[in-house]
Structure formats: C-alpha cells, structure tokens
Amino acid sequence: MTKEDKGVIIEELAAKFAVTPYFYITDASGLNVAKTNELRRLCFERGIEYRVIKNTLIQKALEKQETDYSSFDDTVLRGFSGVMFHKEDGKVAAKLIKEFLKANKNSIKLKGASIDLSTFIGHDQLDTLLTLKSKQELVGEIIGLLQSPAKNVISGLQSGGNKLAGILKTLSEKEAA
Structure with a gap:
C-alpha cells in the first residue's frame, strides 16, 4: 500500500x-x-x-x-x-x-x-x-418524569370534582326529600 x-x-x-x-x-x-x-x-x-x-x-x-x-x-x-x-x-x-x-x-x-x-x-x-440508554430513551424518561406531577394534580382535581359533584347531588336530594 x-x-x-x-x-x-x-x-x-x-x-x-x-x-x-x-x-x-x-x-x-x-x-x-x-x-x-x-x-x-x-x-x-x-x-x-x-x-x-x-x-x-x-x-x-x-x-x-x-x-x-x-x-x-x-x-x-x-x-x-x-x-x-x-x-x-x-x-x-x-x-x-x-x-x-x-x-x-x-x-x-x-x-x-x-x-x-x-x-x-x-x-x-x-x-x-x-x-x-440512548439519548431518545433518556429524553423520553425525563419528559415522563416532568409530566408525572402535572398529571397527578390534574387527575386529583378531576377526581375531587367528581366527588364534590356527588356530595352536592346527595345533599340536594336529601333536602328535596
């Protein structure tokens, strides 16, 4: 060569x-x-x-x-x-x-x-x-970790809203009866 x-x-x-x-x-x-x-x-x-x-x-x-x-x-x-x-x-x-x-x-x-x-x-x-782990896997994990608290708050608010609506409905039904 x-x-x-x-x-x-x-x-x-x-x-x-x-x-x-x-x-x-x-x-x-x-x-x-x-x-x-x-x-x-x-x-x-x-x-x-x-x-x-x-x-x-x-x-x-x-x-x-x-x-x-x-x-x-x-x-x-x-x-x-x-x-x-x-x-x-x-x-x-x-x-x-x-x-x-x-x-x-x-x-x-x-x-x-x-x-x-x-x-x-x-x-x-x-x-x-x-x-x-590849860069894409690490970025995906970080995004998942960052989204997790927000998802927990939203689901808590949604479930709390459903409970509150249920309580108000029950109270209104008791008053009507």
Missing part, C-alpha cells in the same frame, strides 16, 4: 469517525473464514459496517477528531482490529457481539468503543454498553 493510499484511507476513516457517533473496535483474530463471513453477514443484516483496518491507520484517523481518543493508543490499538460502525443505536453492535459470543465462545473480543463521544475500554465493558 502506497503512502497516498494510506492517506486516502486515513481521510476516509477520519470522516467516518466524525459522522458516526457509535463505533466498536474488536479483535476477531480467532475466527476462521467461515465464522468471519458469518460475522460480516450478521453485521450487514443489522446495519453495521464492519471493516478490518490497520491500527496505525485507525490511530491517525482518530487523532484528527476533536474528541480525545488517546486512551485507545496503548490498550485498544494492538493486534488485530476490526471496527464496527453504526449511526443510529449504540447498543446494536454490543448486542451482536454478545449474541455471537453465545454461539462462538471466545471468538470475538471487544477492545474499545466510543458511544456519543464517551470511550469504553476492555471486553469487560460489554455488559455496561448493553445497559446504556
């Missing part, structure tokens, strides 16, 4: 990292060709772009980002590296890795991930990534 080719790949990767809020760096060096093809097929079916890229090219592309990914240098960018990109949901790749590991023990390892500019390093972070 020529220096110009590497430069093109670095620029392409830098642009990809800039517009993709969720990416996972994995080590799938233990997979044979059939299992690698199975992993790639699963990625394609779930809308994940999976690419095997040299660590130096990944590192140079990450250096061009505004976010500090220097924590990836020593631990994540060693050995075999495949990058999973997903634009819409940070959990999709984590779920895929977890499911793939159930069927293929010790076949793929999470080296690091970036979810909405937060970095996660190490395979032990996989369960944490699975429990993360």
